[in-house]
Amino acid sequence: MSRPARGNRQLILTSALTAMPIGAATVMVWLRRWISDDGFINIRVIHQLMAGRGPIYNVHERVEVGTSTLWLMAVWLFQAVTPTTETGEVMVVLGTALTALALILLAVGSWALSDGRGVMVPLGLLVVAALPVVWDFGTSGLETSLSMAWIAACFAALAFRLRALTPGVRVPAWRPWPVACLIGLGPLVRPDFALLSLAFGIALLWQSARSLSGWLAAAGVALTIPVAYEVFRMGFFASLVPNTALAKANGSVAQGWTYVQDFLGTYWLGFPLAFGALAILLRIWRSGAGPNARSLFIVLPVAGLAHAGFVVSVGGDFMHGRFLLPATLLCFAPIALVSFAGMERLLVVGTAVWALICGLVLRPVLWNGMIADERTYYSTFVADVPGASIPLENWSADVGFQLARRAAADHAAGASYYVQIEHPGEHLPRPEPGVVVVLNSLGVAGAAAGLDVIVNDPPSLGDPIGARLVLPPDATFRVGHAYKPEVWAVARYASGDRSVPLAGLAEARRTLACAPVAELLEAVSAPLTVEVFLRNLLRAPRLTFLRIPSDPVLALQSIC
DSSP states (O other), rough: OOHHHHHHHHHHHHHHHHHHHHHHHHHHHHHHHOOOOHHHHHHHHHHHHHHHSSEEEEEEEOOOSSOOOOHHHHHHHHHHHSSOOOOOHHHHHHHHHHHOOOHHHHHHHHHHTSSSSEEEESSSSHHHOOHHHHHHHHHHHHSSSHHHHHHHHHHHHHHHHHSSTTTTTTOOSSSSHHHHHHHHHHHHOGGGHHHHHHHHHHHHHHTTOOOOHHHHEEEEEEEEHHHHHHHHHHHHHHHSSSSHHHHHHOOOHHOOOOOHHHHHHHHHHHHHHHHHHHHHHHHSTTTOOHHHHHHHHHHHHHHHHHHHHHHHHHTTTSSSSGGGHHHHHHHGGGEEEEESHHHHHHHHHHHHHHHHHHTTOOOOOOOSSSSSSSHHHHHTSSSTTTTSSSSSGGGGSHHHHHHHHHHHHHHTTTTEEEEEETTTEEEEEOSSSEEEEEOOOOHHHHHHHTSSEEEEEOOOTTTTTGGEEETTTOOBBBBBBBOOOOOHHHHHSSSOOOOOTTHHHHHHHHHHHHHHHHHHHHHSSSSOOOHHHHHHHHHHHHHOOEEEEEHHHHHHHHOO
């Protein structure tokens, strides 16, 4: 058989073997399509954007509740093109497509790092495709699919850039410029992806000419879009980071380590991690992997470990496994495909056995006291069939949904009051027109409330004051759900008190009137003029680091 014919057969076999895990994972993502409660937070923001009000959640103030700017923009654009399509449907189609794209890019990027000879088979790709957490968060209304696609795209872009280089010749880091531009988008995918942008940037410089001017030019290309958005964020939201980052800043390292153990233990990940580490070492030591190629085999796993360390430092998450998917992709991307020769054969067989067991058997527990199997948990509210959670009306049995719909009807009728979900029959008067409803979460119920009802949540994802409240060191809470005392919501939105008086209400109201807090409220709620925007640019750093004790008495003493 001629060499071209043999090469074609090997390429066809490689493509067929690669398509199997990609196809299986894509089908599972689609079969398990859903929208999480947090996904409905994004839906309300999209609806505010469609109404021309900007990327806000509550109409009365500019607070950034969306963690991923690019995800919101992508959904918004697709929604604008198909305005009659339910936003949740746009999200699941986009999420499924991006997940499939991520797996494809992992494969082609890994192939680009090879010498192009022999049959290549999935190894790292099998690990990613077999993880049920990938299936569950390929949709969900969150940015996980975009995160995966961006990581895979950066990897593939660097791999193909490397493949295109003439041996022994280094080109300036900014060429071709779209690679640097793509790498720079990390902070817009998720703010913590600035760490990954840095890692990919190091890999880019490693494989480029040692030229300060070239490095600076690449940095300029990479930073143009994220810096422009950061200027917008500072002027519009008066903050350096999304409000969600401030609200979730109460986590602990101990909680973060528990989160990692839950992920590793659930899926027996020690086995594929060991197989993958050995495969990477073989590629690094093999003579065919030159110094430039080694950059990706070293930088990506190190970046994965660094990002996992960041996840530990912030306390992990309440959704099982989701925050550790970026680290997983980074560790297995360089070996998504490996040559089916030598020791790699044993590693592939071992990984395939693990993948079969993982895909068929291994599942997270529903709830372990801190971390939840979010999709299974929410499927109890609606029929556990594909796509049942996507239409908002399917959540009508939820108590928060019902309270929010009543609030929306009352608001439309001109009513004005404050109500909290745990005291639905106790309406407090408000000093201003409109209805305020305090719910345990902003998602489904917030979307059900429409665009004009003010929705507040104890975890304070959408509350600029609550996000800056510091809980006492001995406080216990579910990660991402550090409930803040209701006294602050009553102090801000109601003119009366509860039938059972709230301790510290007078002090909370006085604290809200003190200069630093009053400045924050003015920065996010005053009509946005050029003057306010420019003033916000200067005070955004100070307001971002403003911290208020959750105890109103202590807050009054320290703030005023």
